[in-house]
Amino acid sequence: MKISKILAGMSAAAIVASMAMIPASAASTITIDNAPADEWSNAFPKFTNAEGKEADDFVDGKTFTKDTELKMTVHFEWTEKGKTEGYCAIKPAFANGWKPIYEAADLAKSGVAVKSALTEVKNDDGSSTWKDADGNAVTTAVQDDGFVQFFSTDVTEFTYTVSSDVVNTIIENANAENGFDGVVFQVGNNGLKVTSIDFSQDGVKLASATQNETPAGSSTAGTESKKDDPKTTSSTAATSSTAAGTTSSKAATSTAATSSAAASDNTAATGATAGLALAGVALAGAAIVISKRK
Structure with missing residues (x-):
């Protein structure tokens, strides 16, 4: 026929x-110029918001797609201090409040090795190698405080998946009247410099790029809420691991502040x-x- x-x-x-x-197919990339590399700093440079105030930048939840998981591949560079100490860390967090996306109770759902479940093996040179129950060396692990740690300088990226229900919570908070939310990355011990982030969703942007697109009555005020105090954050690690490699991490479900505003459909x-x-x-x-x- x-x-x-x-x-x-x-x-x-x-x-x-x-x-x-x-x-x-949908994908977008944010390239970060002049990113701070200091311990406990925001991975994004500050910007002047619509109110004329200096604020911490963040990945704007208004640009997320509803009912869809968000994969973020973070590319970073080690500082000299990190190389010397043999480890560094970063915490993916909600932009509003800097609360970790990974809660302690949900760490096992993340897809990243849970550090408290690993065994530390001391090497002859005084360094440490972290191993899982099968004896495999692990170079990326998440702590109870939500910081993802890297134990090898060969690791320069990791993939982090925010589940669709958490994405929806962020969208709801971001679209609340005079509210905001999204994702921020807090640099941990020994510093590191984020150079770019790849997203599985299309049209993902920083708040500094969306502030002129924001309707009246909403806000991109920036993350002026309290950051984690490094004195109370247990982002410590043993000396470097001899093993190399990268680990992809998947986000677990998490609680966040709820909002009475309806979530944006944000269909892409x-x-x-x-x-x-x-x-x-x-x-x-x-x-x-x-x-x-x-």
Whole structure:
């Protein structure tokens, strides 16, 4: 049977439905210039907000996609102090309050090795290697305080997945009247410099980039809420591990401040799907014409 007859036998609606099922790829990258590398600092440079005040920048939750997990691959550089000490750390956190996205009770859900479950093995040179229950060396682990630690200078990136329910909570908080939320990264012991972050969702932006797009009555005031006090944060580690490699981490569910405002739908890539559907309609029409002319 000729292709023209097969296509002619398909209705335009059927072709539209099949085209709409094709997933649209979405990704965005934030490159960070002049990023702070100091211990306990925000990984993003400060910016002047819409109120003319200096504020900490953050990944704006208003740009997230509802009901969709968010994978973030963080690329970073070691400081000289980190190289000397053999470890460094960073904490992914809610922008509003700097509370860790990984709660202590949910660490096992993260996909990152839980440090308290590892065994420290002392090496002949005085350094330490952290091993899991199977005796495998681990170079990335998360602490109870939410800081992700790196024990090898060969590790220069890690992937962190925020679950869809946490994404929805962030969106709700971000769209509350005079509210804000998103994701911030707090630098831990020995410092490090974040150079870029890749996101699995399209259109993810920093608050400094979205403040001019913010409707009246909402806020991108920046993270002026309290940061974790380094004196009370147990972001300590043993000396360096001899093993190398990277570990991907997946975000566990977490609690955050709730809001009475409705969450934004923030649906992404619908235009691309609609365009494909229209192309399908045109294809169906053309196939029918070809069949009739035979």
